[in-house]
Amino acid sequence: MPIENSTVAALSALLGERFSNKLADRNHHAGHETHHAPQPPDAVAWPLTTEEVAAIVRICTSAKVPLIAHGLGSSLEAHVAAVRGGVSIDMMRMNRLLRVSPDDLDCTVEAGITREALNTDLRDTGLFFPVDPGANATLGGMCATRASGTSAVRYGTMAENVLNLTVVTPQGEIIRTARRARKTSAGYDLTHLYLGSEGTLGIITEVTLRLHARPEAVLAAVCTFPGPAEASRTAIEAIQCGLQPGRMEYLDAGAIAAVNAFSHLSETVADTLFVEFGGSAAEVEAQVEVFRGLAEANGCSGFRWARAEEDRSRLWKARHSAYNATLAMRPGSRGWPTDVCVPIGALAECIIHAKGLLADCPVPYAIMGHVGDGNFHVVFALDPNTPEDEAIVNRINAAMVEKALSVDGTCTGEHGVGLGKMKYLRAEHGPALAVMRRIKAALDPEGLFNPGKILPDEGDDDTTH
Template structure:
């Protein structure tokens, strides 16, 4: 554990005034995300408002070899925010300016603290939107740092495909820009992709340039119930293999449906369910709907329920996005343990069946949900964080689920990231490539001050 030098405390306090704090409550808030991971508070919190201020903070911390942890909305799930070695949390939430929007080029540049909902509210009157939707109202800097995706990924991809360039403060305080606004480039190493998904271990992202999309002329959404998980996933696989450009295709198991019904006042059938959303022109949407409905019926799907108005669609997706809280709230004093894996879609049914078998023998309440169009699914456990037996039981289930996914050619995390929660599985997935990752980390951050203890086993 790093002990914060008094000289650094005085320097940060003198420079940032009341935007520098060592209060216990604020430090505790900045030492934990949304999940079960225990809080590990930083020694101090600084609220930055510009890239240059972030650079100043990092330079001061580097001089004293004090760790630096970037903080956005605090919605991460794998322990990314815990100050496992103490240090300074740099809160970017006040860096919330939309710097530029180009409707002609379908791109924009925002500060890292802008949230996805804030950006889409700003863009709506221009007929544009940013589609990456991880559920939580996360900051775009945090979404880039964790390579987030979410419910729209089956059509629009992930942050990896939708970030054009970044402004990053390096561990020595230098400020770099990783690219321009061109849609392609062959110039040099792809530094943008290096920092997207780096989880704050190589630098702090302070500005993000993003791809934008035109708002669809027509949007339609539907739910379909299935007699079994195999029939539901079989439908999802068929949709992907036929290239039907659905915007969203979400799987929800009966336990999740029951929790969502109770939490959001819905009355959906408690069975294995797929939720779809279709984007495009009127004729294109009608064609997509007809194709998907036929495939679902061939696989035993029934009780199609249509959300035809914006209010109905928003209610449906809000209920889906609140699934994490719906599950956790059903158990008093519980915390959420959400784990995700991603596999090739052809292996999805086998992997989910295996997970469901694991959960049948688990005493901790849990549900399965997922962005099945791209092979990504989640298990959310409502766990008592003070009951070590429960934590051990869930850890064992999680391990078997992850190793099964890796064995089937998948990954230990499709979108949550590594943080501290998935470090143990990185080498199982990447083998000796982890050593190259460590070499890159050492070259860029030789002092090891950028979010230490995350992602890499030896960082």
């Protein structure tokens, strides 16, 4: 139902022109970077401080108005769609780097700063923040979805790189989840409770992050294989041998063909690993030689190194373009990216299973993934005017998730749950889903924080449609 005039008046008095219920602003916050239907909020608020976020929360919760935290809006499972209306809290104006401690290898940022802006600000320190989900997402959004990406194989995900959070609770309280110490035994681990909670338990306003030293030397490579089994086996053996690649990415032959056409490249159209090593010059050379031996033993037929920074940047830019390149294969299409993650020993089996499911798929697709940690995706290019496309992709997606769960994997390694993966939570978590419900009810008893996300309705959590 529409927001009452008294609530609109209170928010307008608090924020002035930083509050809007104009249709254009609402539509901009409806969640367009997804295959789900956009759903706009009733209004949008742009806070500048944690205290303003808390004030917005108190005004809205007292009037039973839902609240949806919004960053860059690049999430893929309709995390920011306002399924029950309410106010979208746009965090993009809270975008400052608040503190850097080179001696402690950490920093504190506001939630609206983007990954690329943070690393630009850190350039003169010799440090960087490594988690790279591909999109230039906000750090608050990356926390909310427990993001991962191309560098997770060496540096970990957001779960390993966040020291503490400042959070506004549904009661309008401001809390810090931890201190800056690298470890603690004091109380419940609230930091990791909020990481991945997708704005359903609280609104993240500040983040303290681990930083890492920029490596002395970096070497990247492209290597081609006869098929997915050989490429996956090389990735698995590299990890088992104790190698520490900074990134290790897989693109199938279809993805390479799409990237070639989109980025005007001439890579060999074959199943391909993109790999990067960093460290001292001696460490890099040693790891490169071990990796080359593994790749050649698995049938690698092409091996090309890139040492210069501009060559490496060009290589990774091509990898990051793979999503848009897939959509370009079908002009006017919209993307549907799947996302499963499995124990690394089951990776080859699951990619080959996915290939079997896709053998007769009429929808253009490409397979890519962060194979160093068992995470892979299929990106489909759906025709908005072909309703049967969605049914076909739904069936394939469900079969991929079922396979991933059968080997003790997960329905989503980094995209999050949002609306799209709710239906798989019962199969993945079993009785633990009821515990999640109790946590949600305890922290947000009115169900006003990003309602309709993560937890399916009681009768719907065992469906697979």
